[in-house]
Amino acid sequence: MTRLTPRHLFWALGLLLLPLLLQQVGNGWVRIADVALLYVLLALGLNIVVGYAGLLDLGYVAFFAVGAYMFALLSSPHLLETFPALAAMFPTGLHTPLWLVIPLGALLAGLMGALLGAPTLKLRGDYLAIVTLGFGEIIRVFMNNLDQPVNLTNGPKGLGQIDAVTVFGHPLSRKIDLGWIELPSVTLYYYLFLALVLVSVLICHRLEHSRIGRAWMAIREDEVAAKAMGINTRNMKLLAFGMGASFGGVSGCMFAAFQGFVSPESFSLMESVMIVAMVVLGGLGHLPGVILGAVLLAALPEVLRYVAGPLQAMTDGRLDAAILRQLLIALAMIGIMLWRPRGLWPAPEHGKNAQAPVAGSRSAAP
Amino acid sequence: MTSVLHVQGISKRFGGLQALSDVSMRIELGQVYGLIGPNGAGKTTFFNVITGLYTPDAGSFELAGKPYQPTAVHTVAQAGIARTFQNIRLFADMSALENVMVGRHVRTGSGLLGAVLRTSRFQAEERAIAEHARELLDYVGIGGYADYKARTLSYGDQRRLEIARALATEPKLLALDEPAAGMNATEKVQLRALIDRIRQERCTLLLIEHDVKLVMGLCDQVTVLDYGKVIAQGTPAQVQSDAKVIEAYLGTGGH
Secondary structure: OOOOOHHHHHHHHHHHHHHHHHHHHHHHHHHHHHHHHHHHHHHHHHHHOOOOOOOOOOOOHHHHHHHHHHHHHOOOOHHHHHHHHHHHHEEEEOOHHHHHHHHHHHHHHHHHHHHHHHHHHHHHHHHHHHHHHHHHHHHHHHHHOOOOOOOOHHHHHOOOOOOOOOEEOOOOOOOOOOOHHHOOOOHHHHHHHHHHHHHHHHHHHHOOOOOOHHHHHHHHOOHHHHHHHHOOHHHHHHHHHHHHHHHHHHHHHHHHHOOOOHHHHHOHHHHHHHHHHHHHHHHHOOHHHHHHHHHHHHHHHHHHHHHHHHHHHHHOOOOOOOHHHHHHHHHHHHHHHHHHHOOOOOOOOOOOOOOOOOOOOOOOOO | OOOOEEEEEEEEEEOEEEEEEEEEOOOOOOOOEEEOOOOOOOHHHHHHOOOOOOOOOEEEEEEEEEEOOOOOOOHHHHHOOOOOOOOOOOOOOHHHHHHHHHHHHHHHHOOOOHHHHOOOHHHHHHHHHHHHHHHHHHHHHHHHHOEEEEEHOOHHHHHHHHHHHOOOOOOOEEEEOOOOOOOHHHHHHHHHHHHHHHHHHEEEEEEEEEOOOHHHHHEEEEEEEEOOOEEEEOOOHHHHHOHHHHHHHHHHOOO
């Protein structure tokens, strides 16, 4: 991460060219990559809470929902329809620019994270998981029912007509024709999400190797000892909840813009579980592992579509493709956890540059 | 002589059990102070009271001449008392170096923004933290294991690492809870030399220990607790010949 090597260049080139190759096969494939990137963003955020600070959060999707609904409300006609007074103030409608939305989404979700984290500070492990699971559901129920008495979220019908993200005056929903190649909307979103993921990886990496990151990991390893070392565990836990949630918020904003539509359905408990699975399957607390886990679990269901179909045909339709897909994912997860209990790509065992202990170093001891 | 820790009249009751009653002691600067007593005498309770884990029912503290209230556990290290644990509590999955670096937390101040932006102040502080931590690892004699995960170290080395981590907080008083527990004879000799060195070069020590030989050889002052009360206080020689101490450890006989 410190110096650019040919390997970095190779990766950068690969990531930049990937959508251009995928779009030759079909825009659907680029779309899969887009969604995978959004999940990477979510997994990176949850990794701060679960991987670094060791706080098992089963309600993480709540912050994804907060970000998505915030963007939906600030960039769709819905708010102005509900509040005519607002409509008079914004005659052209609410169109919040990107540079405002991202920090706002991060801030709001971060605040929610700290707020929901506050009552759970004394809880650990399974107990914490149950409480956060409840919080996640509460947010979803709110989204589902806040159409009365004032229609804020439009209830189960969801919010539509959300603006696409506009970058340098160009809405990403419109394709760019470069002459020699055409960049469809999904490819443009790919580059935006990729940029956000790269910034997030940088932030995570820097936090991991800082005073704050070490304090988080100390809490994960032994809270009593961390306190005895003078770490204010309450503040550090709140910071972890807030930081993690802010990533979820940004990802939610992007999701809303990308889909153009949000509804409570997208934020079920199953989503939270999947994000936790990505972090654990990839390798708790290890950034490359977390990214790998997110990409795999986000892309696997889509890729399996192309496996399940032929299998179904081979068995004369006796196998249901959708169920088969679920089964294969479950089997893959069980397999990975059995063969690689610490994740697909865990942090190295002996630290990064451990060499054999210097002979005689102990004889120097008093 | 100036006192590092001066406690007066500490009492602590758990339901029907009077764990500590009217315990007072005065630890002078540069001493190794021993706290001994049979199992269940209240040694660890006393330890937990001065490190903020328990709130005492009565009593007052003075740390380096200033009144001191151990209210929240994390403020204790800030005030200048560092501790080790009877059953080693290291950050097992972090490297030895990182363990000691965590100890520097309380004496450093970089926040979130500094870390994310990698400001020059942050980088300078990180370098200082790592350097200080390496020095301390060398000081306790495990410099060669800096990049090893704490849980892969041998038992004796884990004890040393815990001491290094506690020293990283720059304590005025280093409190060791049974540091020799489970150590073999060689390791005990090395531990003794290390404690002696810390006393001379770094800080005052409070020692809770079962190993009477180690306590008698090392400590300048000893307090003996039994059933939560101080039954003897003085130099090791004085305490050793005290009738009550002999009774507490060996029983009165004649039963």
